[in-house]
């Protein structure tokens with residue numbers, strides 16, 4: 001269909017920015033726009049889209065009104081790009097997972113009666129019981145995690161029910177902390193959204209439901225029944241079921257877009273809003289992950305995920321409901337120290353230049369002369385460690401490396417060796433048909449991806465655009481509207497296959513298989529030292 005055909009809009013509210021992508025009926029990218037929170041909304045004084053509270057490094061929040069303002073700005077940017085909103089047939093989206101938004105009493109009426117003559121943020125400035133939403137980088141809820149695990153008889157049982165043992169960043173512990181520390185705000189809360197369903201609510205002009213996939217990242221949802229677990233709700237806050245509302249499959253066709261967007265931006269009143277989901281489930285969609293593939297998202301946080309037909313209980317990592325098939329699942333492993341850490345070493349070793357960083361990386365041999373290191377700016381999720389830990393070829397812990405080249409390679413090899421160790425723990429087997437599909441900002445760096453291919457001893461592919469989350473959101477919009485006639489493969493058949501970018505060197509397995517074993521020994525030793533200190 002020429003340029004008169006229907007289009008689909010995908011949104012991604014990530015940590016650092018709000019992104020939009022417009023695709024045509026064959027899912028070809030027509031337009032993209034971004035609102036960078038730090039640069040475009042400096043009045044909110046975020047760093048990387050985040051505010052780390054002074055009193056504690058482990059508290060991480062973001063101003064929800066910043067996200068509201070960003071939506072108006074983003075749609076204005078798309079309009080300036082010449083996007084004809086009247087052709088948008090469906091909108092879906094995704095967002096950073098686990099963060100929670102607390103709508104104050106009466107806000108549903110505000111959403112239902114948005115005036116097209118004013119900005120969203122002018123009308124919603126009093127819509128939130130707390131103006132700062134806890135986000136996934138917060139790790140201040142260890143006490144609440146302990147309570148949730150005790151409620152159901154321990155971490156293994158919690159993982160069996162909800163897909164994960166308790167994690168500080170998960171929404172259940174975060175909601176419980178608000179209830180404990182801000183009882184007034186909790187009492188004044190009419191609805192709690194995830195950040196994904198919060199954005200969908202802005203577009204629908206009413207409270208949008210939480211989807212199964214993003215809801216799996218809360219330590220509250222039973223991933224088999226898809227319903228809230230009442231024991232866990234009671235342990236997280238009174239009347240929580242009423243505040244959370246019902247859950248829906250990620251491909252649910254929610255409603256027509258609010259008249260606010262019809263009158264202010266020219267959307268058709270037939271434009272449908274689809275449920276929003278988490279950024280990682282959306283990436284699984286955007287990469288059209290097949291069974292046997294391993295997806296590696298290299299962004300603010302690094303994330304690995306796989307498609308699963310049946311749920312498993314994992315000691316580490318997460319099992320989520322699958323966004324494309326309500327009876328399937330996906331596994332996910334998150335590493336908090338992703339691009340911020342890579343940028344720190346780029347700044348200290350390569351003067352802030354990726355070109356120099358890559359030259360340094362290319363100038364050292366695979367295996368880095370036996371050096372191996374772990375770098376954690378923030379408390380890492382897996383393993384639960386923080387700080388820099390450098391080791392020489394004799395496994396002696398040292399405070400610094402003599403050369404910048406060694407430091408750069410130690411960072412990248414260390415991050416990828418850790419990923420291989422945990423991917424193998426949750427069942428990934430490197431076979432002849434294995435593919436590593438890389439996405440996220442750093443997947444544009446071929447020098448880094450060569451190390452990824454070597455460490456995993458598997459070919460690395462990349463998808464059409466660096467950020468598959470926002471692409472997956474756009475695919476979800478079309479899939480949701482046409483799934484009754486076509487399956488996902490049919491709907492996405494026009495999309496080019498992921499491109500092969502790097503293949504491993506023949507000596508890679510002989511170098512990195514032993515380094516994975518060394519990594520496990522080093523981490524066990526560091527965790528043991530932590531436990532005894």
Ligand SMILES: O=C(CO)[C@@H](O)[C@H](O)CF
Pocket residue numbers: 014015095096097098136169217278279280301303334
């Ligand atoms: O915490 C995470 C997933 O569990 C991260 O990938 C966030 O979704 C990043 F926004």
